[in-house]
Amino acid sequence: MGRFLVRRLLALVPVLLGVSVLVFGIMRLIPGDAIEIFVGTQVGLTPEQRQELERIFGMDVPLHQQYLGWVLRVARGDLGTSLRTGRRVGEDLAARFPVSFQLAVLATSVSVGMALPLGVLAAVRRGTGLDLLIRLGALVGLSLPGFWLGTLLVLVFSKYLPVGLLSPYVPPGVSLSQNLRALVLPTVALAAPLTAVLMRYVRASLLEVLGQDYIRTARSKGLREAVVVGRHALRNALIPVVTVVGIQFGYLLGGTVVIEEIFGIPGMGRLVLYAIYQRDYPVVQAVVLLAACLFVLVNLMVDVLYAVLDPRIRYA
Amino acid sequence: MERSEAGRRAKALFVLSVLATVWALGVPRQLEAQAPTGGVLTVGVPGEPVGLDPHIVTVFSSLRRADLLYNRLVRYNDRMEIVGDLAASWEIPDSRTYVFRLHRGVRFHNGRELVADDVKYSFERIADPATGSPARAWLPPFESIRVVDRYTVEFKLKHQLASFLSNLTLSNMAIVPREEVERHGNLHRVAAGTGPFILDRWVPDDHMRLVRNPNYFRRGLPRVSEIILRVIPDEASLLAGLRAGTLDMAHLSDPAVIDLARRTPGLTVLQTPTVLLRTFGFNTTRPPFTDVRVRQAIGWALDRQRIVELAERGYAAVSGPIPVSVREWALPPSALPYARPDRDRARRLLADAGYPRGLSIKIQTSPGFRLLPVAEVIKDQLKEVGITAELDVSEWGVWVGRWVRRDFDSMVEIRSGGIDPDGFLYRMLHSTGPVNNFLYKDGDLDRLLDRGRVIVDYARRKAIYDEAQRLIMERAPVIPLYSPYDTWAVRGHVRGFRQVPTTQYYYLEEVSVARP
Numbered sequence: 001m002g003r004f005l006v007r008r009l010l011a012l013v014p015v016l017l018g019v020s021v022l023v024f025g026i027m028r029l030i031p032g033d034a035i036e037i038f039v040g041t042q043v044g045l046t047p048e049q050r051q052e053l054e055r056i057f058g059m060d061v062p063l064h065q066q067y068l069g070w071v072l073r074v075a076r077g078d079l080g081t082s083l084r085t086g087r088r089v090g091e092d093l094a095a096r097f098p099v100s101f102q103l104a105v106l107a108t109s110v111s112v113g114m115a116l117p118l119g120v121l122a123a124v125r126r127g128t129g130l131d132l133l134i135r136l137g138a139l140v141g142l143s144l145p146g147f148w149l150g151t152l153l154v155l156v157f158s159k160y161l162p163v164g165l166l167s168p169y170v171p172p173g174v175s176l177s178q179n180l181r182a183l184v185l186p187t188v189a190l191a192a193p194l195t196a197v198l199m200r201y202v203r204a205s206l207l208e209v210l211g212q213d214y215i216r217t218a219r220s221k222g223l224r225e226a227v228v229v230g231r232h233a234l235r236n237a238l239i240p241v242v243t244v245v246g247i248q249f250g251y252l253l254g255g256t257v258v259i260e261e262i263f264g265i266p267g268m269g270r271l272v273l274y275a276i277y278q279r280d281y282p283v284v285q286a287v288v289l290l291a292a293c294l295f296v297l298v299n300l301m302v303d304v305l306y307a308v309l310d311p312r313i314r315y316a
Numbered sequence: 317m318e319r320s321e322a323g324r325r326a327k328a329l330f331v332l333s334v335l336a337t338v339w340a341l342g343v344p345r346q347l348e349a350q351a352p353t354g355g356v357l358t359v360g361v362p363g364e365p366v367g368l369d370p371h372i373v374t375v376f377s378s379l380r381r382a383d384l385l386y387n388r389l390v391r392y393n394d395r396m397e398i399v400g401d402l403a404a405s406w407e408i409p410d411s412r413t414y415v416f417r418l419h420r421g422v423r424f425h426n427g428r429e430l431v432a433d434d435v436k437y438s439f440e441r442i443a444d445p446a447t448g449s450p451a452r453a454w455l456p457p458f459e460s461i462r463v464v465d466r467y468t469v470e471f472k473l474k475h476q477l478a479s480f481l482s483n484l485t486l487s488n489m490a491i492v493p494r495e496e497v498e499r500h501g502n503l504h505r506v507a508a509g510t511g512p513f514i515l516d517r518w519v520p521d522d523h524m525r526l527v528r529n530p531n532y533f534r535r536g537l538p539r540v541s542e543i544i545l546r547v548i549p550d551e552a553s554l555l556a557g558l559r560a561g562t563l564d565m566a567h568l569s570d571p572a573v574i575d576l577a578r579r580t581p582g583l584t585v586l587q588t589p590t591v592l593l594r595t596f597g598f599n600t601t602r603p604p605f606t607d608v609r610v611r612q613a614i615g616w617a618l619d620r621q622r623i624v625e626l627a628e629r630g631y632a633a634v635s636g637p638i639p640v641s642v643r644e645w646a647l648p649p650s651a652l653p654y655a656r657p658d659r660d661r662a663r664r665l666l667a668d669a670g671y672p673r674g675l676s677i678k679i680q681t682s683p684g685f686r687l688l689p690v691a692e693v694i695k696d697q698l699k700e701v702g703i704t705a706e707l708d709v710s711e712w713g714v715w716v717g718r719w720v721r722r723d724f725d726s727m728v729e730i731r732s733g734g735i736d737p738d739g740f741l742y743r744m745l746h747s748t749g750p751v752n753n754f755l756y757k758d759g760d761l762d763r764l765l766d767r768g769r770v771i772v773d774y775a776r777r778k779a780i781y782d783e784a785q786r787l788i789m790e791r792a793p794v795i796p797l798y799s800p801y802d803t804w805a806v807r808g809h810v811r812g813f814r815q816v817p818t819t820q821y822y823y824l825e826e827v828s829v830a831r832p
Contacts, residue, residue, distance in 0.1 A: 032713020033720075041719045042732050044743075044750020085366050087520075095521060158552065158576075167560060168553035171522070264550025266521060277684075279713055 001307070004315035008300050012293065019292040020074070023285050024067050034083055034279035035059070057083055070285065080282035084275070089286045092271060097290070100260070100267035102172065102179075104252035106187045111194035112245060118195075119202025124229060126207060134199065141196030150189040150262040157185060169265050186263045190256060194248055201244050205237040212236075238309055246302030253298065254291030355829040357540045357810070360554040360566030364521050364547045367504030370490035371442050371449045376819075377547075379487040383821040384526060384543070385425075386490035386509030389416055389435065390481060391822065392735065394588075394814040396643050398481055402430065402491055402510065402533075406481075411772040414471045414480065415464070422533040424493045425507065425514045432469040436461045437494045439471070451488030454734065456480060476770035478777060479736030486734070487820060512538040512825035521547060532825070539812070539828035558583060558805055564829060565806040565813065571629035577805040584806045588815045589633040589641040589799040593731040593740075596694060597794035601755045602725055604675055611792035613665035615654040617701040618694065624798050627689040632798040637745075637788040638737050638781070639799040641817035645737045645781050653789040662701040674702025680724040681707055682715035690728045690797070722753050730800070735818060737781045738769050745788060756793035 035053045039045050045053075054060045058069070073080060079089040122134040157165045165184050172179040209215065210233050218228045255268030268287055275283035307313045363377030370382035391401040400406070403416040422430040439461055442449045456477035462470045473480065483489070496508035507515035510533065513526035524545045528538050546563065548554050551573040557563035559580060568574050578585050596618070598605035605611055624632045638646040649655055666674065677698075681691040688709065695705040710718070718724050733740045733751070743749045746765045747757040764784040771777045788794070802819045809830045814823040 030713075031717065032711065033717055036716045036720045037713050041716060041729060041753075042751060045720075087366075154552065158556075162559075164556075164560065166552060166556050168548050168550065168557055168562075174522075264548070264553045266549070277712055 001304075001315050005300070005304075008303070012296050015296055016289060016292060017071075019289060020071055020285070021067070023288040024070065024281075027279065027281050027284055028063065032279050034281060037277075037279050038083060070282075074286075074289070079286040082275075082280055082283050084278045084280045084283070089282050092283065093268070093286060093290060096255070096266060096268045096271045099169070099171075099265060100255045100269065101253060103183060103186060103190065103256065103260075103265060103267060104249060106183055107190035107194060107252060108245060108249045110187055110191040111198055111248075114191070114195045115198035115202055116241075119199040120206060120229065120234065122199070122203045123206040123210065124225075135203075138196040138199050141192045142200075144192060146189055146193060146256075147258045147262065149192055150186070150259050153185045153189055154262060166263075169263075182263075183265070186256075186259050186265055189259050189262075190252065197248075198241060198244060201241050202237065205240050206233055209233045209237045235309060239306060242302055242305050242309065246298050246305075250295040250298035253294040255287065353536075353539045353828060354541045355831065356542045356544060357824070357827055357829055358544045358546060358562065358564045359824070360546050360548050360557050360563040362547070362549055362551065362554070362567060362569070364549075365524070367502075368507055368515070369503035370492065370509070371438070371447055371451060371488060372502060372504070373488075374450045380819075380821045381507075381524065381545070382487050382490055382509075383511075384513045384824060385507040385511040385515060386487075386492065387422075387511055388487070388489045388491065389484050391485050391820070392816055392818055394816050394823070396641060396735075396817055398485060401485075402435075408481075408772065411476045411478075411770070412459075412473045414473075416469050416471075418467045418469070419533050420467055422510050423531045424496075424510050425529065426493065426496065427531075428493060428495075430491065430493075430510055431466050432463040434491050434493060435469045436463055438489075438491045441492070441497065442489070449488065451486060454479075454483040454486060454488070454739065476772065477738070478769060478772050479734065479738040482736035483734060483739065485818070512822070513543055516542075523547060534825070538825040543824060555580070555805070558807060561807075563807075564810050565804055565827075568803045568805055569800075571631050574631055574803050574805075575629060580805075582808050584808065586804045586806060586813065586815055587631060587801040588817055589635070589639065590802045590819055591639045591641055591732065591735050591799070591817050593635060593637075593639050593799055594632070594690060594797040595729050595731050595794045596690075596726065596797055597729060597754050598726050598792075599722060599724055599753075599755060600757075600793050604669070604671070604677065605726065607669045608791055609665045609669035610671070610675075611795075612653075612790070613662040613669070613701065614698065614703070615789070615792050615795050616658045616662040616665065617703065618654065618697055618795060618797075619657040620649070620654070620797050622697070623690060623693045626693045627686065628798070628800060631801040631803065633801070635796050635799045637785050637794075637796050638740060639817070641799055642735055642737070642740075645778065647782060647785045652785060654795065657697075659701050666702065671702075674704065676704040676706065678706050678708050678725040680715065680718055680727050681709055682712050683709065684712045684715075685730055687715075687728045687730075694728070719753055722755055724753075727753075728797075737784075738765070741765055741781075741784060741788070742769060745793060754793040758787075758791060758793070761787055761791070 034057060035050060038053065058066060070080065079093065082089055082092065118134050122131045125131050154166065157163065165181060167178060167182050169182045170178045215228060215233055218232045255272060257269035257273050260267045260269035261273060272284055272287040307315060361377065361380070365378040365381050366375045367373050367378055368381055368385065370386050373379055373382065387402045389401060389403040390398050393399045402418055402422060404419045405417045407415045409415065416435070418430065418432060424430060441447050442451045443455055443458065457474040459472040459474050464470050490509060492503060493508050496506060497503060500506050512529050512532045514529050516527045517525040526543045526545065528541045532538065548557060551568055551570040554563065554566040554568060555573050555577055558566055568577060574585060577583050598611055600606060620634045624630060624634060633640050634649045636647050636649050636652045640646050640648065679691045679695065681687045691707055695707060698705050719727070731744060733743050742765045743751050745752055745756055745761060747762050761784060764780050764787065768777055768780045768784065771780065802815055802817065804813065804815065806813060811828050811830060813827045816823065
């Protein structure tokens, strides 16, 4: 297991290098010029001023040198300075990441907490009206785009149900109750589609397992149905579910651009959104790298979790 | 003190000094015997400051902090008259010489008294290219800045710049103490001004706590003991904060949120037109906009009041080439062409120009800064005179690139550019103007703008800019549309706030809170 972890962690290096080339290249290929956007349309820029800005932004050297310089600095832990705000990118990430992390944990917990019992219920009561109802709910949840659900929630809770759920985001250290209140709606908006997907996985996977021979054996031993489903079936059915949860969680950790924007949550999604608008290269590059890193790490954790769930899986 | 009248006489007679002292020192009358002094004022603002050095920052949020931490020599009052700030009075003995007499006993937050040498140092710092100050562009080259005595400083300009006094009101023109700059390198993280409030705590992306300056030179001010500037980028959240009582007042700009604020009991919405200008401009080197008749036809086709209602929900004032809020100079839209739409006239002009059956044009636009809704309303209105407008929508960065390269046919923009008409119009429409992206070249207009730049006498200058405004409207390289409102939502217990069209925050020093 130890060697497996080391190998997988080493594999991070080429992945991150590839991501770094991609994000560096794409940011410079898309139309729009960082200096032009920085200066805006109310100032006529002289060539000398432009050169000065290029020097300040480190754009006065060829692209491959810019890339190498950036990668080497990142390797030393220096993510650079935002072109837009002049703040250290590392500081910005340190401030924004916990926000996205909290939201990701909340949304994932809620969706797992809802999807597991509902999925199990639907599988056990397969073909009944309850199963149909749950599956219908899942279909609705799947079909609602997050941006639409989010906007609808804002509308409903500002106009028709002003119960204070649209309060501004505050860090949990300032007031945990206000913090949680502000995150209720974004959590719902994120968790709804996740729950729907997960629930369908739980149901399908459990149904498959319930048809296996060892389940019949367990039943014929006279075990109670709750034990059969809870201990023998569910544990085996969880492997594909864990995979999906892992991918979704990794995705959420990178920040959720749309939901954060709709609810004004100062997470990584908003950070990168505004950075893209402004062609704030160092910020975009750092966020994407961090997101890629987290994604790989979460998937590694998922692989480890497989072994915990299924003793037959061993890594050497 | 009416600055316009006094100023006119001062300049004409070369002697009279403006007695701003009374105004500057006295507690404004309407505030007396109102709510008691003290208390905490929590203000919701949309943006986090990038830095605090008043000479260097360009970002709105940083400049607004500087308004509270520093003073300038002069400032605009809420009627857009130039009045004294640190200057108790000033003289303009000739059009290249400005003499300022400072208030005595003004103290920096570090305790030292402000003297004429600080003024000299501050302007030398702004003018030094190494400082990288955006304000440098607003200053004329100086022949000399001379300390006449401890409280008097004299500027000699190399050549006349009639907008000099007005430019001194910009937030970048703060007077700073040399020793603090030298100790810290710059003033981005320290606040060492003379302003009504002292920086106490700065929690990035969250809030800034400013406490009352007990030695502030305007006696009795500021009225509150503490201001918390809370950064909330999302406008709906600003409103939620006002409703929940966690904010006392908030700076708003989203029309939908302003609508909601107006319907919220207990909230007062204050609005005034800003010194910004929304424009619809043409690339005058590209057909069909090379033909003045086409441009005029568009001017007559547009119903600007309707654009304000549809694109800004009414929260703007129709304006001529100089923003209406700059009352001293702006001609009211009713006194200029296109005051009311005249679609028959527009059709006739198009027919004269060779388009009896209408024509097609392109409007390059982008979703940012509410350019798109304005362009959509324009497109709709132009249809009525037979002009088919195609909206060419691009992402913000792409749009800015087209602006820089003048690669467009027509564009909706939001314009800023100082308050004095010289700063505003010269840059935008002189053939050498740096932001004349209309590529407009007009000898008549150039001559007017050149003269307006150097003539200091108000009456003569006013005549020049009146003519320039008419000329711009008639020849229509750009159709001025409106000045958007600056909007504050204020709760009932907040008293005495005055807005300035420049959107500067310094009148927060007069605000008091009377909590029930």
